[in-house]
Amino acid sequence: MPFFILFLLIAGLAVIGWVAARGRALQLSRVHDRRPHSLPGHHGSYVALWLALPALMFLTVWSAVSPGLVEQSVLASPAAEMLPEAGIQRTAILSEAGALADGTMAAAFNEEAEALVPAFREANAFYRTIGIAATLVLAFAGGAFAFLRVRPDFRARNRVERVVMWALLIASLIAILTTVGIVASLLFETIRFFERVSIVEFLFGTDWSPKSATFGGDEGSFGAIPLFWGTVLIGAIIAMIVAIPLGLLSAIYLTQYAHPKVRTVMKPVLEILAGVPTVVYGYFAALTVAPAIRDFAVNYLGVTSASSESALAAGVVMGVMIIPFVSSMADDSLAAVPGAMRDGSLAMGATHSETIKRVLVPAALPGIVGGVLLAVSRAIGETMIVVMAAGLAANMTANPFESVTTVTVQIVQLLTGDQEFNSSKTLAAFALGLVLFIVTLLLNVVALSVVKRFREAYE
Amino acid sequence: MRDTVDPTPTDWNSRAMQKRIRARYRAEKRFKFYGLFAVLLSAGFLAFLLVTMISNGARGFTQTQIAVPVNFAASDLFLESSSLEGDGAAQALAGADFEGLVEEAAREAYGADGEDLVSPAAWLKVREAVSDDPELLNGEQTFWLQASTALDFASRGEVKGRQAQRPERQAMMARYERLEDADRVRRSLSQNFLVNSDSSDPTQIGIWGALKGSLLTMIVTLAIAFPIGVLSAVYLEEYAPRNRWTDMIEVSINNLAAVPSIIFGLLGLAVFLNTFHLPRSAPIVGGLTLALMTMPVIVIAGRNAIKSVPPSIRDAAYGVGASPVQVLSHHVLPLSLPGILTGTIIGMSRALGETAPLLLIGMRAFVVEPPDGFTDPATVLPVQIFLWSDELDPGFVEKTSAAIITLLAFLLAMNAIAIWLRNRYEQRW
Numbered sequence: 001m002p003f004f005i006l007f008l009l010i011a012g013l014a015v016i017g018w019v020a021a022r023g024r025a026l027q028l029s030r031v032h033d034r035r036p037h038s039l040p041g042h043h044g045s046y047v048a049l050w051l052a053l054p055a056l057m058f059l060t061v062w063s064a065v066s067p068g069l070v071e072q073s074v075l076a077s078p079a080a081e082m083l084p085e086a087g088i089q090r091t092a093i094l095s096e097a098g099a100l101a102d103g104t105m106a107a108a109f110n111e112e113a114e115a116l117v118p119a120f121r122e123a124n125a126f127y128r129t130i131g132i133a134a135t136l137v138l139a140f141a142g143g144a145f146a147f148l149r150v151r152p153d154f155r156a157r158n159r160v161e162r163v164v165m166w167a168l169l170i171a172s173l174i175a176i177l178t179t180v181g182i183v184a185s186l187l188f189e190t191i192r193f194f195e196r197v198s199i200v201e202f203l204f205g206t207d208w209s210p211k212s213a214t215f216g217g218d219e220g221s222f223g224a225i226p227l228f229w230g231t232v233l234i235g236a237i238i239a240m241i242v243a244i245p246l247g248l249l250s251a252i253y254l255t256q257y258a259h260p261k262v263r264t265v266m267k268p269v270l271e272i273l274a275g276v277p278t279v280v281y282g283y284f285a286a287l288t289v290a291p292a293i294r295d296f297a298v299n300y301l302g303v304t305s306a307s308s309e310s311a312l313a314a315g316v317v318m319g320v321m322i323i324p325f326v327s328s329m330a331d332d333s334l335a336a337v338p339g340a341m342r343d344g345s346l347a348m349g350a351t352h353s354e355t356i357k358r359v360l361v362p363a364a365l366p367g368i369v370g371g372v373l374l375a376v377s378r379a380i381g382e383t384m385i386v387v388m389a390a391g392l393a394a395n396m397t398a399n400p401f402e403s404v405t406t407v408t409v410q411i412v413q414l415l416t417g418d419q420e421f422n423s424s425k426t427l428a429a430f431a432l433g434l435v436l437f438i439v440t441l442l443l444n445v446v447a448l449s450v451v452k453r454f455r456e457a458y459e
Numbered sequence: 460m461r462d463t464v465d466p467t468p469t470d471w472n473s474r475a476m477q478k479r480i481r482a483r484y485r486a487e488k489r490f491k492f493y494g495l496f497a498v499l500l501s502a503g504f505l506a507f508l509l510v511t512m513i514s515n516g517a518r519g520f521t522q523t524q525i526a527v528p529v530n531f532a533a534s535d536l537f538l539e540s541s542s543l544e545g546d547g548a549a550q551a552l553a554g555a556d557f558e559g560l561v562e563e564a565a566r567e568a569y570g571a572d573g574e575d576l577v578s579p580a581a582w583l584k585v586r587e588a589v590s591d592d593p594e595l596l597n598g599e600q601t602f603w604l605q606a607s608t609a610l611d612f613a614s615r616g617e618v619k620g621r622q623a624q625r626p627e628r629q630a631m632m633a634r635y636e637r638l639e640d641a642d643r644v645r646r647s648l649s650q651n652f653l654v655n656s657d658s659s660d661p662t663q664i665g666i667w668g669a670l671k672g673s674l675l676t677m678i679v680t681l682a683i684a685f686p687i688g689v690l691s692a693v694y695l696e697e698y699a700p701r702n703r704w705t706d707m708i709e710v711s712i713n714n715l716a717a718v719p720s721i722i723f724g725l726l727g728l729a730v731f732l733n734t735f736h737l738p739r740s741a742p743i744v745g746g747l748t749l750a751l752m753t754m755p756v757i758v759i760a761g762r763n764a765i766k767s768v769p770p771s772i773r774d775a776a777y778g779v780g781a782s783p784v785q786v787l788s789h790h791v792l793p794l795s796l797p798g799i800l801t802g803t804i805i806g807m808s809r810a811l812g813e814t815a816p817l818l819l820i821g822m823r824a825f826v827v828e829p830p831d832g833f834t835d836p837a838t839v840l841p842v843q844i845f846l847w848s849d850e851l852d853p854g855f856v857e858k859t860s861a862a863i864i865t866l867l868a869f870l871l872a873m874n875a876i877a878i879w880l881r882n883r884y885e886q887r888w
Contacts, residue, residue, distance in 0.1 A: 161784045168698060171690030172708050175758070178751050179711040182722060185729035246497045253494025269502050275874060276508070277812025279841045280863050283848045284508050287856070320504050351483055353490035374717070381719025383815035388848060408721050408815070415728065415819050433725045437718065444717045 003063055006132060010055050010139055014048040017143045021047035024150050036152035046156040049163055050146035055139035062131045070098075070123040077119040186437060189430035196424050197222045202431060208394035208405075210414065210425045222428050224435070226394035230311070230404030234386060235379035238315025238400060239322055243375060246319075247326025248368065252356055254327075255334055274324035282388030285317035290389055297401045306401040309391035315400070318385050322375045329371020333364035333451075338458055366454035373447035377440040383408040407432050512860050512867070519861025522649035522662065523606040523614045525576055525638070529564040529585060530599040552590055557582040561604070578605040578662045605651070606644065608662050608854045610635060614646070652861060656829050657843065661854030664847070666862050668829035672742055672822075672837030673811060675830060679746020680753055680810050685803055687750075688757030689792075692799070695758070696765040697787060716755035723752045724816030732820060739821035740836040748816050753806040760802020764795035797884035804877040808870050814841040840866050 022044035029036045071094065096113040101120035150156070194202070205223020250270060254263050290313035297306035337360055345355040361368070391403030392413060414429040470476060561582040565573035581604035588602065589595050606614070613631035638644045655665025691712070699705040727748035731737045737744050768791050776786040817823070822842050830837035838846070840862065847859040 157782060161782060164784050165698065168690050168694035171687045172694045172699070174687050175691060175708055175712045175715060175755065178715060178726075178754075181730055182718065182726045185726055186722075189729060246501055249494045249497035250501055253491070253498050257491050257494055258498075266498055266502065269505065270498070273501065273505055275808070275812075275870065276505075277814070277841055277866060277870070279812070279814040279844050279848075280508075280512070280867065283844060283859060283863065284511065286848065288511055320501070323501050351487040353487045354483070356490070377717065378719075381721065383719070383721045384845065387815075388845070408719070411721055411725070412815065412818055415725075416823065430725060430729070433722055437722050440717065440719055441714060444714065448713075 003059070006059060006135060007056070010052055010059075010135070013139055013143065014052040017051045017147070018044035018048040020044075021147055021150050024147070025152075025156075028150065029152050032152050034152060037155050038157040042156040042160050043150045043154070045160045047143055047146040047150070049160065051139050051143035053163075054142045055135050058138050059131070059135050062134070066127045066131060070120070070127055073123040073126070074116060074119045077116075077123075182437065186430055186434040189427050190434045193424065193427035193431045196427070202428075206396060208410075210428060220425075222424065224407075224432065226396045227405060227407050227410055227432070228435075229396055230390070230394070231380050231406040231408075233398070233400070233404055234311050234315040234318065234390060234406055235382065236376050238312060239319035239379045240372065240376065242316050242319025243322040243326050243379075244372060247323045247375075248330050250323065251327040251330035251334065252361075255331055256352065256356060256360075270324050270327060273321060276321070278321065278382060278384040279388070281317050281321055282384040282386075285313050285385055285389035289313045289317055293401070301401075303399070303401045305399070307391060307403040309389065309403040310401045311390060311404045312400040314386050314389040317389065318379055318382055321382070321385070322379055325375045325378060326371055329374065329451075330364070330368050333367025333371065333454070334360055336367060336455060336458055337363045364454075366450050366457075370447040370451035370454065373443050373450070377443035377447070380406075381408065381436060381440050383412060387412050407436050411436075509867075512863050515857055516860030516862075516864045519857040519859075519864075520649055520652055521646050522651065523611040524603040524645050524647055525606045525610065526601055526643045527561065527564050527568055527577060527581075527604050528599060528601040529560065530567075531560075531589075531596045532598055534560050534563065548590070552586060555586075557586045557589075561585055576607055576610050578607050578660070580660065580663050581605050603645065603647070605662055608660065608852065610644070611662055612853055614644070652858070656827055657825060657838070657846070658827065661850070661852050661858055664855075664858055666840065666843065666865060668826055669838050669840045669843035669862070670865075671829045672745075672826070673839040675742035675833055675837060676745040676749065676817075676839055677807060677811060679743055679833060680749045681803075681807060683747065683750035684753040684757055684806070688754045688803070688806075689761055689799060691754075692758045692761030692765060693787060693792070696762045697791065698783070712755050712758050715751075716759060720752060720813055721815040721819070723748050724819030726751065727816060727820045738834050738836075740824045740826070740838070741834045742830060742837050743833040744820050745817050745822050745837075745839065746833075748820060749810040749813060752813070752816065753810045756806035756809065757799070757803050760805070761795070761799045764798025764802070765791060767798065768794045794886070797880050801877045801881045801885075804873050804880070808873040808877075811873070812841055812866065812870060814845055817842050818845070840869075 022040040025036065025038075025040040025043035029040070074094070074097070093113050093116070097116035097120050100113060100117050101124055202222050202224055204225060205221060206225045207221045207223045208226050209220045210222060211220035254266060258266065286309075290308055290310060293310055293313045293316075294306045294308045297303040297310070341359055341363060342355055345359040346352075350358070386406045386409050390406060390409060392405050392409065393403050394405050394410075395402055397404065411429045411432050414425050414432075471480075561577060562574040565577045567573070569576055584604060585602055588600075609627070609631050613628060613635040635644065651663060652665045654667050655663060656668025658664045691708070695705065695709065695712075699708070727744060731744045731747055732739060737747075772790050772794065773786055776790050781789065817839060822838050823846060824836055824838065825846075826836050826838050828835075844859055844862050844866065847855045847862065
């Protein structure tokens with residue numbers, strides 16, 4: 001891998017440059033017998049940066065550009081004249097010839113590819129030589145330029161620190177880039193999806209049955225309401241029925257009643273629930289909880305339509321996973337209520353539980369609600385539990401023993417089947433992703449502003 | 460005025476008042492009990508989950524072996540011990556029909572359907588033994604070979620489930636008991652599980668390939684998320700001017716930390732695979748995707764750690780003439796490093812257990828060879844668990860649970876290190 005070796009070579013050169021420049025700075029400061037502006041190490045870093053940065057930038061650009069240049073020069077060669085005119089076969093033969101020339105492929109599949117191999121090798125060798133030579137020239141030129149500037153009064157430290165500042169700024173811009181990348185990729189594919197399927201049908205249709213349309217036939221229907229309903233049923237209703245009482249009561253018990261020793265043991269234990277990978281929960285839900293719930297429903301409740309992929313199984317397990325989120329948010333909000341309110345209530349003769357129910361919880365309610373909203377946003381974006389334990393059938397049912405499907409299940413389902421990237425099926429996954437992104441974002445913004453306003457009220 | 464104030468003080472000893480107080484104390488006790496019940500129920504669920512996994516998975520680390528006497532001398536293997544020395548050895552070994560030899564030996568020892576008791580891949584062990592010691596070919600030797608899936612399943616004894624009620628299985632269980640009485644079968648620690656990779660035969664599967672894939676993916680994630688996360692934490696906490704750009708950076712980091720993980724999978728699919736054409740199923744793409752997901756966690760932990768370094772230390776350093784970068788690299792970073800590392804380990808442990816985004820970028824392929832580099836097709840441990848959980852063969856159940864135990868052990872170790880770091884090095888100012 002020439003790229004990697006070249007990279008190591010430049011890194012090695014940079015180290016040598018650092019040592020040399022540092023030595024020179026030391027020596028100069030002794031000769032001139034005056035205090036230099038920068039430490040010798042700064043001069044070393046200055047030379048190393050000049051040596052490595054331009055060369056590595058060029059190397060990155062070159063490795064992105066050179067495959068295109070190689071292909072152009074191959075196409076210009078006489079052997080390329082018998083290639084079929086544009087189309088899939090042409091690109092297939094070209095990429096095969098490229099693989100043959102690299103040695104990643106042993107034998108040719110198309111005979112035309114065999115003929116192109118010499119041209120490919122020649123172009124490869126030519127551009128690789130140019131690339132290596134230019135990189136090394138840049139490295140030496142940069143290094144020499146910087147090395148000649150090493151003098152006692154040269155402000156190497158300021159230059160180096162400016163580079164460090166730029167590095168810091170660029171690193172923190174990656175977060176914005178990621179956000180922009182998410183929004184752009186979701187939006188771009190979603191717009192393409194809505195060119196094929198109307199947005200009204202997608203948002204308000206009640207029939208979800210995407211089909212693989214490899215041969216240009218019927219693409220099925222994309223009414224996402226059953227998916228939204230399934231997501232709400234599992235993530236916002238069943239999971240919250242489990243998580244809110246358990247999380248809230250746990251937080252109240254641990255902060256108000258429990259002995260400090262019990263608290264130091266039980267709090268981390270509850271937090272482990274949030275650290276267990278979701279695939280483990282999913283496996284547990286599918287293997288243990290779902291059959292038990294189905295048997296219970298069939299034998300004791302007489303619900304014969306009970307499915308072994310019930311909404312209840314996925315929802316209950318998801319609720320358990322969410323308990324720590326609810327309890328830690330409730331914990332924080334209860335702690336933020338001023339002690340005077342609590343003391344006042346107790347002084348009036350109220351019992352602990354009356355104080356909690358009538359004073360602490362109402363006072364902390366905005367914070368608790370914010371925590372619940374965050375938990376809901378976490379629950380509806382959760383994927384593995386529902387992929388493994390909830391079903392694929394897009395039912396509109398309020399019966400928790402039946403199977404429903406969710407947005408995240410369908411995203412996984414749509415994108416793991418066929419590989420083509422232009423069918424409505426794959427594009428639909430991005431539209432669902434955009435809806436999920438917007439909804440979780442809104443929930444988070446609302447939750448955080450509620451929590452923030454609540455904190456300010458007591459400060 | 461609706462009612463007039465009663466001038467007499469409340470009589471706390473009256474029967475009605477006593478009753479009311481008792482009721483209030485009962486309510487108090489009940490409420491306390493509800494709280495305790497909620498805590499115990501949550502902890503009980505965790506215990507139930509762990510016990511289920513461990514009781515299912517403990518068997519996954521072992522295998523059933525069956526004794527098969529192989530008579531090389533009387534066999535029709537057409538292989539001489541002399542031909543296994545020198546250059547032609549590998550070719551001679553590859554040409555010999557060890558598969559038939561083992562099947563024949565099993566039939567001889569256990570009757571006409573004897574070959575069904577031995578795993579289809581068991582002959583590899585015999586060939587290896589012969590290659591190590593060609594002298595074996597001149598005599599007879601009893602090998603402990605891996606048992607077939609059916610016999611292995613029968614060795615579990617009575618279990619619930621539809622598969623368990625079949626007559627074949629009942630017959631196999633009776634047979635297993637007879638073999639056990641004759642000391643012809645045993646359970647031993649499985650070497651396969653830790654060194655093999657995925658396979659379609661549950662007796663042959665192992666987690667080495669998935670572990671290696673996880674390791675490579677985590678290396679990429681750490682190499683990208685750690686430097687970027689620390690640098691942006693430093694920038695935001697120490698140098699960022701209060702302006703609209705900084706606000707935008709902060710808002711997007713906080714939002715990224717709350718975006719569902721599957722959205723990062725969509726991003727990885729659209730950007731890394733379809734725009735940059737990086738290889739599918741490769742650890743490098745998985746690592747990049749998880750790095751974007753882990754970075755906000757590191758930034759938030761890093762900012763808290765840097766914030767907790769007292770300003771007096773910075774002021775002292777500036778006072779003796781240090782430059783901003785020197786203050787940072789000589790004082791602030793070393794002091795906040797334990798906090799940053801703790802956050803990093805927690806972020807990495809979350810990334811290690813993540814499945815959904817990796818499904819979307821194709822890391823769910825059936826990968827038989829462990830990956831050799833960052834661009835080879837690979838799978839990771841959580842995805843491997845997901846893939847095995849979909850298999851119908853009952854032999855996969857205990858292997859899946861065993862893989863889960865392995866994953867949980869890794870996560871537990873990482874979290875233990877994080878807690879230890881926090882307790883050992885965290886300074887309170």
